[in-house]
Structure formats: C-alpha cells, structure tokens
Amino acid sequence: MAASPRSRGRAWVGVDLGTQSVRAVVVGDTGAVLGQGSSALDSTRWPDGRHEQDARQWWDAVVRAAASAMAQAGTADIAGIACCGTSGTVLLVADTESDPASPLGPGLMYDDTRAADQAARVRDLPARAWAAAGISPQRTWALPKALWLVDRGRPPGRVRLAHQVDVINSRLIGRPAAADTSNALKTGIDPIAGSWPAEDLDRLGLDPGLLPPLAAPGQVLGHVCARASERTGIPAGVPVVAGMTDGCAAQIAAGVLRPGQWNLVVGTTTVLKGVSDSLLHDPTGALYSHRSPDGRWWPGGASSAGAGLLSQQFEPSEYDALDARAAEREPAGCLTYPLATVGERFPFRRPDAQRLTIGQPRDDADRYAAILQGVAFVERLCLDHVRALGASVGERVTVTGGGARSAYWTQLQADILGRTVLVPRLAEGAVGMAVLAASHVGTLAEAAGRMLDEVGQFRPRPGARQRFDGRYAELVAALRARDWIGEDLAASALSGVES
Incomplete structure (x- = not known):
C-alpha cells in the first residue's frame, strides 16, 4: 500500500496490534493514505496450547510503527487516533508512577487454551446476562484466562x-x-447493558476491583500526553478514541455497516461478521454479537477452517500454477472440510472435530481444488447458519484477507455462495481504526462514506452454483451424520440446494 503525497488536511491515525506485527496508518479525511508504518512482534507457542506474547514489546512496536507513519504524513492535521488488538488477549498490569499500564507478565493470546478448568467453571456458573445476550463463553475467551491469572494469586x-x-x-x-x-465482550461483560455483571464475576472468582471501567467504541478516552507524543510523533492533545477488536476493525474497513451485509475474512482461519438490527440468539453458542458504535449488533463467529491447510500441504510459490489447474476440477474429485487443527468453533462447536475428507484426490491439483472449494463450502454453511437464526443475508458479501488476493479463489467463492463478492482495496484493521477515530466528530457511517475506497466485484458465473450444489449437500449430510451439526442447520443449508 503506497502512501499518498503529503497533505495539510485533517487526518486520522489507526493502529492494529496483530500477532506478528503492529500496523499504523494515517488516513486523510477523504480516504487518502498519507503515511504508514509497521513493526514486527514475536510470540511463543507450546505444544500444550499455551500461546504468549511479551507484552513489553507492544508499546515499543506501536512507537516505531506510528513514528514511521507520522514521518510520512508530514503536516497533516491529526484529529484522532484509535487502536484495535487481538480479541481475547489479556494480562494483569500495574499502575505505577512511571507507567500507567506496566505488564506483570506476558499477554495470554487470543487462542491460548490453558484455562480449561476455569472455562468449565464459567460453563457451570454462567452469568444471567450472558444467556439474555445469547452468549456462551468459550475456552479461549479472555474470561477463563483472567480467572487463571487471578487463581495464581493477586499481585500487590x-x-x-x-x-x-x-x-x-x-x-x-x-x-x-x-x-x-x-x-471486553470476551472478558464477560453484559453487552446489552454495556456493564460488568460484577456479582456473577465475583462468584466466579474474579474480583470486580480488578476490572477496568468501560467505554463504548468511538468514545474519547483521553488525549495524547506529552510523553507519548515525544515518542510517536502524534501531537499532544489529539483525542484517543476507544477502539474495537481486530475482527470488528476489519469489518469497518470493509464497509460492512448496514443490516444484511456480511464480511468473510479468509486467512489461516475464516471469520464471518455482519450487521443486524436485532440481537441474534444461537442455542449452540457458536455465534456471538458485538455492540456496534451506532447501537446495532454485529454478530459473527470464527471458524477454524481456512487457508491454514493450504500452507500445511503446499508451498505459496505453487499457488498460482495450482489455481490454473484447480479451474479444471470443478468440482474436485474429493470433498474436504478443511480443518488445519483439531476442533471447530463456528458454524458449529465441536472440540473434537478433525479434517474431514470424502473420496480420494486424483493428484495434487485435485487436493488443492478440494481445499479451495471446502473453504467456500464452510463460508456457505456459515451464512446458512446465521440465516437459520433469523438474520438477513443480502445478495452481496464482502471477502477480505489473504484469500481475496487470488482472483480465481474469489471467483470460486462467488460461484459457490451464489452471491456477488465485493473485495475492498484497503480492508485492514488499521484503516478501520482510522475510520472509527473519525467517527467521534460525526457518525461511523459518515466517516466510512468519506474515507473508504471503492471495491472490486466478482459475480457468480451462470450455472456455477448448481455445479457445486451436489457436493455441498453431500458435505452437509456428512456433518449431520457425524452429529456435528443439528437438524435446523442442515435443513437451512439444504433448503438452498437446487434439486
């Protein structure tokens, strides 16, 4: 992404803290990228499911990325900054004279699974507010990890x-x-009231005195202080706006802000996020909803299926050639539910689920084609799941992430979904946070209308969905036979299959 020439206009800073890097961008009020920077992050994984990051590196990485972006932005009038981070990453910090958030240990990352006992406690003693909001906390959420931290003893x-x-x-x-x-959603808040269910959390063993105060996304938290300004180059006094999770940030950048719109993020895993006027209740606990800055609901879920299986079985340098060969295998000779690891979270919850393959691939191209098609089948099942819960699903969906870089794969998704696929040019979390920062002087919709770029379109080829319907129905039947999905989801999925 190339930065645009220097500008004296109003601009906004967005920061995205990821697993592998921090990204910072300066975006002008009409969408021009005035500056950008990045800085690498490291994390450590263990075979037992622990995943940690040295929290002391976060601020230094933000400083480097922001300083680089600000140096490119020149004399832009910075009017706000917002940050997003990995959803469910949590730690304990101390407020000292020299540091208002001094890490007392590593950050327990979004997919860390160490808190199995605490997750069972949360399951057995749920807060009443969660049931009202249709929430069923999962093992990797921040709340079980927070309980794991406090069970080890509260520091002075x-x-x-x-x-x-x-x-x-x-x-x-x-x-x-x-x-x-x-x-804070995955840390146990009541999303309807926008507050902590303190009595229930105390019953679980989480002292309410440890909990931070809450702010709605888009609300001004404070202003850049002199010390931070000196290190980042962001002028002192600039409003710091409450952000959202990384998934919600990407949703903003994709322009998915109106009811019936849905965004599929296709990377190592597959994430679905959309917009609904009403709160969706999922009895399986696979779907959960964030409260948006405009008061709507942003339902979604994260599947463990995705392109991760591609990187396990093929070299990235092979992808282009395999794309061309996969176009001759529609449908592939085998059928795959492409899990790269054990366990599935969405559109169904099965911690014991493993990659499912029906039939034998004829060759590497067939195996590759089956994975691409399998990811699109999972996306279709995700949309069928939210549709079964009463959500509106329009005739167009947005696709972002690494999977959107392949024109063939994007066209294949349009064909299997039977919907026009939109591909935004700058659908990344840092851009979404710049848009959210701008919303504090208006509305999110107004900021997105000014700042987001046009999108590319892939329309379904005539007859293509029907070509894949039989294989999709076969996959749905296999999942139902294994009791991985229930009758309602199976019926919803099969209702869209042409006989």
Whole structure:
C-alpha cells in the first residue's frame, strides 16, 4: 500500500496490534493514505496450547510503527487516533508512577487454551446476562484466562485486568484507560447493558476491583500526553478514541455497516461478521454479537477452517500454477472440510472435530481444488447458519484477507455462495481504526462514506452454483451424520440446494 503525497488536511491515525506485527496508518479525511508504518512482534507457542506474547514489546512496536507513519504524513492535521488488538488477549498490569499500564507478565493470546478448568467453571456458573445476550463463553475467551491469572494469586499494588489495546491506550493518554466494550465482550461483560455483571464475576472468582471501567467504541478516552507524543510523533492533545477488536476493525474497513451485509475474512482461519438490527440468539453458542458504535449488533463467529491447510500441504510459490489447474476440477474429485487443527468453533462447536475428507484426490491439483472449494463450502454453511437464526443475508458479501488476493479463489467463492463478492482495496484493521477515530466528530457511517475506497466485484458465473450444489449437500449430510451439526442447520443449508 503506497502512501499518498503529503497533505495539510485533517487526518486520522489507526493502529492494529496483530500477532506478528503492529500496523499504523494515517488516513486523510477523504480516504487518502498519507503515511504508514509497521513493526514486527514475536510470540511463543507450546505444544500444550499455551500461546504468549511479551507484552513489553507492544508499546515499543506501536512507537516505531506510528513514528514511521507520522514521518510520512508530514503536516497533516491529526484529529484522532484509535487502536484495535487481538480479541481475547489479556494480562494483569500495574499502575505505577512511571507507567500507567506496566505488564506483570506476558499477554495470554487470543487462542491460548490453558484455562480449561476455569472455562468449565464459567460453563457451570454462567452469568444471567450472558444467556439474555445469547452468549456462551468459550475456552479461549479472555474470561477463563483472567480467572487463571487471578487463581495464581493477586499481585500487590494497584493492579487491574487489561486487554492488549488497554495497555497502548493507557500509554497514549498517560493514565489508566477504560476498556472498550468490544474487547471486553470476551472478558464477560453484559453487552446489552454495556456493564460488568460484577456479582456473577465475583462468584466466579474474579474480583470486580480488578476490572477496568468501560467505554463504548468511538468514545474519547483521553488525549495524547506529552510523553507519548515525544515518542510517536502524534501531537499532544489529539483525542484517543476507544477502539474495537481486530475482527470488528476489519469489518469497518470493509464497509460492512448496514443490516444484511456480511464480511468473510479468509486467512489461516475464516471469520464471518455482519450487521443486524436485532440481537441474534444461537442455542449452540457458536455465534456471538458485538455492540456496534451506532447501537446495532454485529454478530459473527470464527471458524477454524481456512487457508491454514493450504500452507500445511503446499508451498505459496505453487499457488498460482495450482489455481490454473484447480479451474479444471470443478468440482474436485474429493470433498474436504478443511480443518488445519483439531476442533471447530463456528458454524458449529465441536472440540473434537478433525479434517474431514470424502473420496480420494486424483493428484495434487485435485487436493488443492478440494481445499479451495471446502473453504467456500464452510463460508456457505456459515451464512446458512446465521440465516437459520433469523438474520438477513443480502445478495452481496464482502471477502477480505489473504484469500481475496487470488482472483480465481474469489471467483470460486462467488460461484459457490451464489452471491456477488465485493473485495475492498484497503480492508485492514488499521484503516478501520482510522475510520472509527473519525467517527467521534460525526457518525461511523459518515466517516466510512468519506474515507473508504471503492471495491472490486466478482459475480457468480451462470450455472456455477448448481455445479457445486451436489457436493455441498453431500458435505452437509456428512456433518449431520457425524452429529456435528443439528437438524435446523442442515435443513437451512439444504433448503438452498437446487434439486
């Protein structure tokens, strides 16, 4: 992504803290990218499911990325900054004289599975507010990990629970920052009331005194302090706006802000996020909803199926050639539910689910084609799942992530979904946070209308969906036979299959 020439107009900073890097962008009020920067991050995984990141590196990485972006932006009038981070990453921090968010240990990352006992406690003693909001906390959510942290003993001093972005926001404003309700969703808030169910959390063993105050996404948390300004290059006094999770940030950047719109993020895994006027209730607990800055609901879920299986079985340098050969295998000779690891979270919850393959691939091209088609089948099942819950699903969906870089794969998704696929040019979390930062002086829809770029379109080829319907029905039947999906989802999925 190339930066645009220097500008004196109003601009906004967006920061995205990921697993492998921090990205920062400066975006002008009409969408021009004025500056950008990045800085690498490291994390450590263990075979037993632990996944940690040295939280002390987060701020230094933000400083490097932001300083680079600001140097390119020149004399742009910075009017706000917002940050997103990995959803469910949590740690304990201390408020000291020199640091308002000093990490007391590593960040327990979004997919860390160590808190199995605590997750069972949450399952057996749920908060009443979660049931009302259709939430069923999962093992990798922040709440079980927070309980794991406090079960080891509370450190002395002014200690509190913090999410990844809370550490950065606190450093930016020079004092402890409130947590946004989007990142706090997986830590156990009542999303309807926008508050902590303190009595229930206390019953679970989480002292309410450890919990940060809450702020709605888009709310001003404070202003960039002199110390942060000196290191990042962002002028002192710039409003620091409460952000959202990385998935919600990508949804904003994709322009998916109206009811009936849905965004599929196709990467190592597959994430579905959309918009609904009403709160969707999923009895299986696979789907959950964030509260959006405009008061709507953003339902979604994350599947463990995705392109991760491609990288396990093929070299990226082979993808282009295999794309051409896969175009001759529609449908492929075998059928795959493409899980790269054990366990599925969405559109159904099965911790014991493993990659499912029906039939034998004729060759590498056939195996490759089956994975591409399998990911699209999973996307279709995700849409059928939310449709079965009463959500509106329009005739167009947005696709972002690494999977959208392949023109063939994107066309294949349009064919299997039977919907026009839109591909935004700059659908990344840092851009979404710049848009959210701009919303504090208007509305999110107004900011997105000014700042987001046009999208590419892939329309279904005539007769293509029907060509894949039989294989999709076969996959649905196989999942139902294994009791991985229920009758309602199977019926919803099969209702769209032409006989």
